[in-house]
Amino acid sequence: xKIVVTIKLVPEPNAEKRIDPQTKRLVRSxxxxxxxxxxxxxxxxxxxxxxxxxxxxRVTVFSMAPEGLxxxxxxxxxxxxxxxxxxxxxALEGSDVWATAYAMARALRSLEFDLLIVxxxxxxxxxxxxxxxxxxxxxxPCITNARKIEIRDGALEVERETDAGYQIVRGPLPxxxxxxxxxxxxxxxxxxxxxxAKKKTIATIGIAELALESPVGTGGxxxxxxxxxxxxxxxxxxxxxxxxxxxxxxxxxxxxxxxxLV
Amino acid sequence: xxxxxxxxEHRAGETRKxxxxxxxEARRLAQSLGGKASVVVLxxxxxxxxxxxxxxxVDTIYVSEDxxxxxxxxxxxxEYLAAAARKVGPSLILIPNTLSGRDIAGRxxxxxxxxxxxxxxxxxxxxxxxxxxxxxxxxxxxxxxALRPADYGIATVRPNAFAAAPGGGGAQVEELEKxxxxxxxxxxxxxxxxxxxxALEEAxxxxxxxxxxxxxxxxxxxxxxxxxxxxxxxxxxxxxxxxGWVPYNLQIGQTGKTVTPNLYIAVGISGAIxxxxxxxxxxxxxxxxxxxxxxxxxxxxLLVVGDAFRIVPELTKLIETAKGQVS
Numbered sequence: 001x002k003i004v005v006t007i008k009l010v011p012e013p014n015a016e017k018r019i020d021p022q023t024k025r026l027v028r029s030x031x032x033x034x035x036x037x038x039x040x041x042x043x044x045x046x047x048x049x050x051x052x053x054x055x056x057x058r059v060t061v062f063s064m065a066p067e068g069l070x071x072x073x074x075x076x077x078x079x080x081x082x083x084x085x086x087x088x089x090x091a092l093e094g095s096d097v098w099a100t101a102y103a104m105a106r107a108l109r110s111l112e113f114d115l116l117i118v119x120x121x122x123x124x125x126x127x128x129x130x131x132x133x134x135x136x137x138x139x140x141p142c143i144t145n146a147r148k149i150e151i152r153d154g155a156l157e158v159e160r161e162t163d164a165g166y167q168i169v170r171g172p173l174p175x176x177x178x179x180x181x182x183x184x185x186x187x188x189x190x191x192x193x194x195x196x197a198k199k200k201t202i203a204t205i206g207i208a209e210l211a212l213e214s215p216v217g218t219g220g221x222x223x224x225x226x227x228x229x230x231x232x233x234x235x236x237x238x239x240x241x242x243x244x245x246x247x248x249x250x251x252x253x254x255x256x257x258x259x260x261l262v
Numbered sequence: 263x264x265x266x267x268x269x270x271e272h273r274a275g276e277t278r279k280x281x282x283x284x285x286x287e288a289r290r291l292a293q294s295l296g297g298k299a300s301v302v303v304l305x306x307x308x309x310x311x312x313x314x315x316x317x318x319x320v321d322t323i324y325v326s327e328d329x330x331x332x333x334x335x336x337x338x339x340x341e342y343l344a345a346a347a348r349k350v351g352p353s354l355i356l357i358p359n360t361l362s363g364r365d366i367a368g369r370x371x372x373x374x375x376x377x378x379x380x381x382x383x384x385x386x387x388x389x390x391x392x393x394x395x396x397x398x399x400x401x402x403x404x405x406x407x408a409l410r411p412a413d414y415g416i417a418t419v420r421p422n423a424f425a426a427a428p429g430g431g432g433a434q435v436e437e438l439e440k441x442x443x444x445x446x447x448x449x450x451x452x453x454x455x456x457x458x459x460x461a462l463e464e465a466x467x468x469x470x471x472x473x474x475x476x477x478x479x480x481x482x483x484x485x486x487x488x489x490x491x492x493x494x495x496x497x498x499x500x501x502x503x504x505x506g507w508v509p510y511n512l513q514i515g516q517t518g519k520t521v522t523p524n525l526y527i528a529v530g531i532s533g534a535i536x537x538x539x540x541x542x543x544x545x546x547x548x549x550x551x552x553x554x555x556x557x558x559x560x561x562x563x564l565l566v567v568g569d570a571f572r573i574v575p576e577l578t579k580l581i582e583t584a585k586g587q588v589s
Contacts (some may be wrong), residue, residue: 013516014535019403026399037517097378098371127380128359129418132368141446141557143335144365157450163361163511164273165455169335171447181517182510185563203573222412223376226393228405235544237563244574252548252573253580255564259546261467261525262492262581 001057001151004113005046006104006134008036008122009065009072015165024225025094033072040079040117040186041179045149046117047080047187053151059084060111064092064104069176077197078189084202085111091207094218097129102220104130105137106210115156116176120145135176143169144178263390263415265297265353268320269343272303272311273454280358280463281311282426284419285318288356288387289430292321294387297353300324302346304339305331312435319430326351326438332452334445336365341441344373345391349438352413354385360463367418368444370389376414381520383423385545396420396459400516400539409476412572421463455509462502462512466525467494470514470541471502474530474552474570484574491581492508499520499531515540528568533558550574 009032016029037042043061050057060083061076067088077084087107095103108116116138118131135142147166148159156171161180189197207216214220238255242248256262263461270283285301286411292299300322303311308325315323324346330338343366347353355370359381372376379394386393394417409415427456466584469489483497488586496512503513513538514521526544531537533549533556541547543559549562550570559565 019399038307062555096367097380098376101368101372101457127368127378127418128364129368129371129378129380132365132370133372134368136372139336141335142365142369143447145361161361161511162452163461165336165453165511167449168446168451170450171335173523177449178330180510196296197494222375222410222415223379224408224410225330226406226408230400231397231401231404231543234547234563236560237565239559239565239567242566242568242573245569245576248550248566248568248573249576249580252550252564252577253584255548256525256546259525260545260561260585 001054002113003046003049003059003115003117004108004111004190005043005059005061005117007039007043007063007065007073007076009033009063009069010036013037013121022121024069028143028170029087033069035072035075036122038121041074042117042119043079043081044186045146045179045183049149049151049244055182060085062108062111064100065258067204070204073190073202077200079187080193083200086204088200088204090194091217093244094221096221096223098222099216099220101130101133101137103207103210103216105134106212108134108138109200116140116174117175118176118178119248120178121182128214131176131178138176141171141175143171143179146177148184149177163164170224263297263352263354263409265350266292266295266299267347267350267353268301268356269366270301270303270311270315271358271360272307277311277314277460279426280421282318283421283424284356284358285320285426286427289319291354291385298322299338300334300350302343304328304342309358309424316431316433317428323435324438325345325435326440328440330445333449335447337445337447338361339366340369340373341443342438343370347414348478354415354417357416357418359420367416371416375412376416377409377412378416379409380418382417382419382540383421385417393435397543410555412562417549420520420522421439442453462495462519463521465495466526467492468497468521469494469529470497471529472499472531473501474528475502481508484503484571488574488578491578491585492525499537516545528558529574531558531562532556580586
């Protein structure tokens with residue numbers, strides 16, 4: 001069985017994020033690049049399936065990323081992925097969701113797989129639309145927010161979280177899955193894994209290999225970022241020390257009345 | 263994009279507030295674009311919900327009670343929405359920015375060759391272009407993003423971003439034809455936990471608890487009564503969800519839900535950036551914390567330093583008494 005896990009490379013989540021006013025793109029220089037935290041859960045799911053199904057299962061990680069950042073994927077290989085493919089091309093810069101999903105789908109089409117696992121959201125710009133778009137481009141069923149994945153008799157049985165509870169969903173292979181954060185904490189890379197990852201392959205392809213029918217990058221996008229600004233700053237409010245429960249409650253109640261909220 | 267279509271998300275006909283918000287906004291935008299406003303309601307209970315939607319100023323309500331909608335995972339919804347969009351013609355499609363809304367939107371984008379803007383809190387029509395306003399990078403920036411002129415555009419809209427404004431009426435209810443499609447992902451079981459509770463993202467008031475509550479019980483004994491008194495819902499910080507005190511679907515923050523209620527009361531939550539990004543756009547923020555130096559002080563309108571276990575029950579009593587006097 002072959003499993004492909006998509007991984008986005010994002011600036012360290014706790015680092016302050018800035019957008020270059022000229023290019024209107026995220027400033028990545030001076031900020032450490034890491035695997036999108038949500039995608040680590042997707043990788044964990046792939047690795048657990050590999051362990052359960054057996055050693056002839058391969059896990060390939062796929063990322064659309066600038067060439068200079070591809071070594072970051074070594075961490076995914078250290079966690080246990082077998083190899084990596086990076087789609088890298090300066091022509092992809094400025095791609096919006098539409099163009100990103102289109103280019104990714106074209107690259108993924110060149111990989112034969114039984115299961116495609118995608119993170120639920122991205123840490124830097126959460127549109128949440130990419131998994132559904134990939135499924136549609138690739139003609140795959142799309143089962144999102146999985147917290148438990150079983151493969152039985154060549155079919156998938158997925159327990160997925162919903163807004164109101166959970167569902168058991170049955171689907172075929174191949175399918176696209178996204179993982180919920182309740183799937184289980186992603187593993188740490190072992191020392192053996194880190195050493196082994198050095199010998200694993202990170203291959204690169206460009207858009208020339210994709211036989212695209214429509215443009216990507218800024219020109220191939222369907223949205224234009226016009227402007228951006230920090231939100232209105234929320235001033236620091238009042239702090240009141242409550243002598244006891246009644247005093248604290250009265251302070252809040254008076255404040256809510258003043259704000260016409262009660 | 264001339265017309266506006268709102269997708270009515272619901273559970274077995276159980277109304278979601280965001281549906282009425284989107285129906286109201288669809289009318290406003292359709293007026294600016296010079297087109298028609300319609301709503302698409304699918305699945306069991308659709309007709310009943312369509313009747314409720316007649317109180318809103320839309321032109322057409324497209325319905326189907328096709329059983330496939332409830333039996334298969336979103337595939338039928340995408341089919342029906344695409345069919346409705348083609349029927350209506352070039353349009354802007356409003357979809358709630360919820361778990362399933364995001365899945366639907368991504369797929370519909372490809373079906374219709376549409377541009378998409380996510381987590382939209384406001385929409386402006388400027389000439390013939392539609393500009394969507396949405397917070398990005400966990401609310402650190404607010405972006406203005408234009409949907410380039412095309413037949414179709416999609417905005418996933420944050421619940422509580424628009425006001426529901428009933429009025430008008432006279433909407434036509436039109437049945438959608440069953441698509442000739444075969445679906446692959448079947449729902450074997452659909453388990454609803456916490457039925458009847460207000461959806462967190464839609465609640466006008468959110469009472470959220472964190473590590474300071476020390477265990478699961480205070481969510482029941484302390485926060486729920488206060489939420490009930492204020493007509494709100496209970497939420498939690500990641501620490502509380504990770505500890506297993508509450509289910510993850512109550513978690514607010516970067517890895518959970520984003521909420522924008524009129525009133526947010528944070529109880530025993532220190533206010534780490536992880537939490538802040540999920541609630542910073544709330545109308546009024548009140549915090550109750552033992553520590554006056556907690557980061558939440560920086561973005562609260564009022565921080566009361568004290569013992570939540572004593573303050574919250576007293577506050578609940580005050581609110582109940584005040585309500586009793588009014589009614």
